[in-house]
Structure formats: C-alpha cells, structure tokens
Amino acid sequence: xxxxxxxxxxxxxxxxxxVIIYVxxxxxxxxxxxxxxxxxxxxxSANDLSARGDVVFYPKxxxxxxxxxxxxxxxxxxxxxxSLGRTAIGTTLTVGAxxxxxxxxxxxxxxxxxxxxxxxxxxxxxxxxxxxxxLTMRSLHLTNNFMAYILPTVVAPFFIILVKTFxxxxxxxxxxxxSIDGAGTMTLFFRIMLPICKPILATVAIFAAVDQxxxxxxxLLLMTDSNLYSLQFILYNYINQASSLSTMVNLQNAGSTAxxxxxxxxxxxxxxxxxxxxxxxxxxLVYPIFQRFFVKGIMIGAVKG
Amino acid sequence: xxxYKQTMRGASFxxxxxxxxxxxxxxxFAYYPLYGWVYAFFDYMPPIPLSESPFVGLQWFxxxxxxxxxxxxxxxxxxxxxxxxxxxxxxxxLPMMFxxxxxxIKAVRFRKFIxxxxxxxxxxxxxxxxxxxxxxxxxxxxxxxxxxxxxxIESPFLFLQSSDHVWLTMWMWMTWKSLxxxxxxxxxxxxxxDDSLYEAAHVDGATRMQVIRHVVIPSMxxxxxxxxxxxxxxxxxxxxxxxxxxxxxxxxxAIQVLDLYVYNLAMGGGSYSVSVAxxxxxSLISVVLLFSVNGLSKxxxxxGIV
Numbered sequence: 001x002x003x004x005x006x007x008x009x010x011x012x013x014x015x016x017x018x019v020i021i022y023v024x025x026x027x028x029x030x031x032x033x034x035x036x037x038x039x040x041x042x043x044x045s046a047n048d049l050s051a052r053g054d055v056v057f058y059p060k061x062x063x064x065x066x067x068x069x070x071x072x073x074x075x076x077x078x079x080x081x082x083s084l085g086r087t088a089i090g091t092t093l094t095v096g097a098x099x100x101x102x103x104x105x106x107x108x109x110x111x112x113x114x115x116x117x118x119x120x121x122x123x124x125x126x127x128x129x130x131x132x133x134x135l136t137m138r139s140l141h142l143t144n145n146f147m148a149y150i151l152p153t154v155v156a157p158f159f160i161i162l163v164k165t166f167x168x169x170x171x172x173x174x175x176x177x178x179s180i181d182g183a184g185t186m187t188l189f190f191r192i193m194l195p196i197c198k199p200i201l202a203t204v205a206i207f208a209a210v211d212q213x214x215x216x217x218x219x220l221l222l223m224t225d226s227n228l229y230s231l232q233f234i235l236y237n238y239i240n241q242a243s244s245l246s247t248m249v250n251l252q253n254a255g256s257t258a259x260x261x262x263x264x265x266x267x268x269x270x271x272x273x274x275x276x277x278x279x280x281x282x283x284x285l286v287y288p289i290f291q292r293f294f295v296k297g298i299m300i301g302a303v304k305g
Numbered sequence: 306x307x308x309y310k311q312t313m314r315g316a317s318f319x320x321x322x323x324x325x326x327x328x329x330x331x332x333x334f335a336y337y338p339l340y341g342w343v344y345a346f347f348d349y350m351p352p353i354p355l356s357e358s359p360f361v362g363l364q365w366f367x368x369x370x371x372x373x374x375x376x377x378x379x380x381x382x383x384x385x386x387x388x389x390x391x392x393x394x395x396x397x398x399l400p401m402m403f404x405x406x407x408x409x410i411k412a413v414r415f416r417k418f419i420x421x422x423x424x425x426x427x428x429x430x431x432x433x434x435x436x437x438x439x440x441x442x443x444x445x446x447x448x449x450x451x452x453x454x455x456x457x458i459e460s461p462f463l464f465l466q467s468s469d470h471v472w473l474t475m476w477m478w479m480t481w482k483s484l485x486x487x488x489x490x491x492x493x494x495x496x497x498x499d500d501s502l503y504e505a506a507h508v509d510g511a512t513r514m515q516v517i518r519h520v521v522i523p524s525m526x527x528x529x530x531x532x533x534x535x536x537x538x539x540x541x542x543x544x545x546x547x548x549x550x551x552x553x554x555x556x557x558x559a560i561q562v563l564d565l566y567v568y569n570l571a572m573g574g575g576s577y578s579v580s581v582a583x584x585x586x587x588s589l590i591s592v593v594l595l596f597s598v599n600g601l602s603k604x605x606x607x608x609g610i611v
Binding site: 011013014017018021022024025026028029031032033035036038039042051052053054055056097100101104107109110111112116119120123125126127128129130131132133134135136137140151152154155185186210213214215216217220221232233235236239269272273276279280283287288291 | 316317318319320321323324327328330331333334335336337338339340341342344406407409410415418419421422423424425426428429430431432433435436437438439440441445446447448449450451453454481484485512513514545546549550564567568571572577580581584585587588591592595611
C-alpha cells in the first residue's frame with residue numbers, strides 16, 4: 001500500500017478529514033453488520049420480547065428452542081435438501097465446464113475457435129427477457145423439474161473468461177512440453193491444467209455456489225411443485241405468511257410437551273427470524289474464508305472483461 | 306505432408322467436438338429463449354397452445370401506443386424505471402469515492418475490517434435483504450421498538466408499507482448491498498497507480514486533498530468511464546428480484562419498474578403476449594444502447610468497452 005509514501009505535513013484540516021473518514025466508515029460498517037447481529041440475538045431471546053421489538057443491542061433470556069421448533073415446519077427440511085443439492089451439483093458442473101471451456105478456448109488450433117468464443121461471451125450482453133425465457137423453458141418441460149436449476153447454469157461466460165485469462169497467464173512451455181511427450185488434449189487438461197488452475201477454480205466455485213444458494217427467480221418462475229421449492233423461496237413465503245406457521249408449530253408443541261411458556265412459544269417474528277438465520281448461515285460461515293479469494297478473482301476478470 | 310495436414314485438421318475439429326455439448330447447452334438456454342419472442346405476435350391465452358392461437362401481427366405493439374389504459378400504466382412504469390436508474394446513475398461516483406477514502410485509512414487492520422464487513426451484504430440474496438429489512442423496519446421491528454422505547458413515537462412508523470420515497474429507499478437498499486463490493490475495482494485501480502506520481506506530488510508540496518484531486522481521481526477516470534457506460538447500457542434492466550420482494554399493495558405504483566411490470570402482467574395477469582412484446586422492445590433498446598455507448602467509447606477513448 002501507499003502508507004509510507006504519503007507523508008504530508010499533517011495540518012489541522014487533515015486531522016479533521018481523518019476523523020470524518022473514520023467516523024463515516026465506522027458508521028457504514030455498523031449499518032452493514034448490525035442487521036445480521038440483531039436478527040441472530042433475536043432468535044435466541046425470549047420470543048415474546050423479540051415479537052415486540054424489545055431486543056435491540058443484546059440478547060435477553062437466552063434459549064435455543066427456536067432452532068429445534070423450526071424444523072417442525074413441513075417443507076423446510078425438504079427445501080434445505082433442494083438448496084444443498086442444487087448448490088452441490090450445480091457448482092460442480094459449473095466449475096468443471098468453466099475449467100474445460102476456459103482451457104479449450106486457449107487452444108488456438110481449435111476449429112472456428114474465435115467464433116465459438118464470441119458465441120459464448122456475447123450472451124452476457126443480451127437476454128430475451130424473463131417471460132420469453134419462462135415460456136421457452138416451459139416448452140422444454142423444464143418447469144417443475146430439478147434439472148432447471150442445473151442445466152442453464154452449466155455454461156457461465158464470465159467464469160469461462162476468468163479461467164481463460166488465467167490459463168493464458170501460465171507459461172506456454174508447460175503445454176508444449178506435455179504435447180511433445182505425446183499428451184492428448186484431455187490428458188493435457190486433466191493432468192496439467194486442472195492442478196495449475198486450482199486458485200482460479202476456487203474463486204469460480206465460490207461465486208457459483210453463492211449464486212446457486214441465493215437463486216430465487218428460477219423457483220419463482222418455474223416451480224409450482226412445493227417439493228422443489230428452495231430455501232430462498234420458502235423464506236420469501238414465510239415472511240408473508242409466518243402467522244399461520246407459528247400457530248401450527250405451537251399446536252404441535254401443545255400436544256407433545258407441557259405448556260410452552262411465553263418465552264419459547266413461537267411467534268411470527270421468531271419463525272421468520274430463525275428461518276432467516278438458517279438461510280443466511282452458510283454464507284456467513286464461508287464468507288471469512290472466501291473473501292480472500294474474490295478480490296483476486298475480480299481483478300483477473302477486470303483485466304480482460 | 307498431406308497426411309500431417311489432415312490429422313491436424315482432424316485434431317482441430319475434434320477439439321471442437323469436445324466443446325460442442327456445451328455449445329448446445331448455450332444455444333438452448335441463451336439463444337433459444339429469443340424464439341419466445343414469437344408469442345408477441347399471437348393472441349396467446351393458456352392453456353390453448355401457441356400453435357392454435359390466432360396470429361395478430363403487431364396488434365400488441367400498437368396497443369402500447371393506442372390503448373389509453375396501457376399508455377398510462379407504461380408511462381408510470383417508465384417514470385419509475387427512469388427514476389430509479391437515474392438515481393443510480395446520479396450516484397455512480399459513490400463507489401469511487403468510497404475506494405479513495407478507504408485507501409486513505411492508514412490503520413491496515415481497520416481498513417481490512419471495513420472492507421470485509423461492507424462487502425458482506427453483496428453476497429446475500431434480495432429475499433434475505435428483504436427479510437432483514439422486515440425485521441428492522443416492520444411495524445413490530447427493531448427500529449420501531451427502539452423508537453418507542455426512547456419515547457420518540459407513539460404508533461409504529463410504517464417504513465415498508467409507504468408509497469413515499471420508494472425510489473429513494475430502493476436506491477438505499479441497493480447501495481447498502483453493493484457499495485462495498487463495487488468499490489473493489491476502484492481499490493484495485495488505486496493500488497496500481499504509479500508510485501512516482503505520488504512522489505512528484507509530494508515533492509511539489511501537495512496536500513492530501515490535492516493529491517486526491519490531481520493524482521488519484523484522474524487515474525481512476527478510465528475505470529469509472531467504462532463502468533458508467535455499462536450502467537447506461539443496462540438503464541432499462543433494473544432486475545426483478547429486488548422490486549418483487551419489496552413490492553406490496555401500498556407501494557406498487559411507485560415500485561413497478563419495467564422488469565417487475567413485465568412479470569406482473571404475465572404471471573399475475575395472464576397477459577403473456579403483451580408482456581413478451583414489452584420484453585422484446587426492452588431487449589432491443591438495451592442492445593441499441595450497448596452499441597451506442599460502445600461506439601461512444603471507441604470515439605472518445607479509441608477502444609470499445611465490450
């Protein structure tokens with residue numbers, strides 16, 4: 001960084017600027033983190049207090065009943081499986097395809113290479129629109145079909161560009177040496193390029209996984225079968241109809257256990273917030289690890305957009 | 306020699322064969338949806354299949370400029386689209402300033418912390434943003450709870466069900482979600498500024514603000530220009546998700562941007578054909594916009610952005 005280079009005569013105005021910068025950035029950072037913090041402390045506080053908006057800065061009367069109760073909502077477990085499944089399968093295929101295509105598009109002797117590369121990249125700059133997309137997906141029988149979560153995401157132009165740029169930055173001699181030793185295209189890809197590309201593929205995997213996990217629009221447009229709902233979609237439904245769900249969970253609890261106290265009785269707020277924490281948790285857990293990667297990733301992408 | 310050439314051509318074609326399944330996928334999921342545009346020229350009413358729907362030519366396109374109800378709706382929707390995209394354009398310099406002042410922070414750990422924390426919202430979905438917004442700002446939310454505790458209000462303040470300032474609040478949520486992330490490109494640009502420029506400014510006795518004005522900002526203008534052009538090119542594409550999750554009966558008139566309007570027309574009202582017609586016009590205008598800014602970029606900078 002430029003820490004050593006910028007030695008100014010610290011004037012009074014400069015000091016004020018420094019103070020203002022620190023205050024503004026701290027305030028914005030607070031606004032970015034507080035909603036996450038607040039919702040987490042609310043899910044472990046007494047439910048009657050959280051429903052009134054009484055839990056603001058620290059948890060009150062801590063309990064963890066919400067996290068046990070929330071899985072009594074029918075459909076939540078299934079939605080979790082759908083979200084995990086599409087994230088695992090979709091990410092694997094997207095990373096594999098991006099690696100392979102990114103590598104293949106560097107093979108200068110490929111027939112009509114330039115054309116196919118443009119054919120791929122140009123799709124980033126136009127779209128038919130969501131309704132034409134929905135109508136054609138329907139005509140392909142991809143509504144209420146798990147494959148609709150996977151197939152459209154396999155070929156991702158932006159990721160292909162990332163990998164291609166990375167491959168181009170590796171020494172050409174590596175590939176040449178392997179070719180002279182008699183390695184075919186596939187051997188070259190699996191034995192030489194794939195191990196070398198690990199860092200960029202990690203970046204791609206993270207972006208692809210976050211995209212899959214966060215995806216909402218495809219469920220909204222294509223799925224009416226509740227067995228195929230993703231966590232995101234179910235969360236959206238819960239926000240709008242949490243009251244009936246809380247009544248249902250409370251009825252179940254009344255049958256099985258003794259009287260639920262006010263503190264652990266489910267409210268619309270407790271249900272909504274607990275589901276939110278479950279949906280956001282994977283992102284919060286992997287974020288500290290992957291945030292090292294994406295800065296590098298976006299820089300590579302920025303060099304050649 | 307001839308045999309060598311033939312095997313070379315064979316190898317070259319075989320390489321294409323390897324990628325061909327992926328090109329088929331791309332053709333199906335990126336190009337084939339364009340065929341969906343034909344619905345705009347039929348009077349399509351499900352469950353009657355397209356093959357049995359009457360061909361109506363440009364009737365739907367004409368209705369957009371002849372039918373008074375449609376015109377009024379469209380004008381309102383266009384107003385919202387222009388308002389919200391306009392606000393975003395107006396503040397398009399924010400990520401750049403964010404990056405400039407962030408890199409002014411000398412405490413490395415504090416700076417890293419701020420950068421990490423402010424980038425986080427970019428990685429959650431709009432549904433989650435809405436859920437957080439709901440928890441914070443609904444009538445029983447934390448903000449209203451706090452205001453009541455402090456005795457500032459008697460009855461809850463309806464932040465989310467209001468039709469006032471919708472453009473502004475939507476812009477604020479967008480900024481909350483993406484500001485830290487958008488700044489990363491500029492931070493990268495600042496890192497790559499040549500050291501000698503700083504030294505020269507230092508020798509000339511430049512103050513901190515002078516360095517920012519005469520060294521840092523000029524070095525970032527090319528990046529800013531490219532991003533601005535791309536933003537202009539996607540002026541009509543606000544996206545669906547944000548506006549869909551935040552829409553309710555109270556703010557509907559002010560929140561409907563083109564993408565949401567098209568969705569509501571088709572999936573809510575069953576008017577698929579009109580919806581596709583609007584979609585089609587929107588896509589065509591977007592492509593024209595992209596070519597225009599690309600041309601503009603070639604004229605002014607000597608190179609395109611695409």
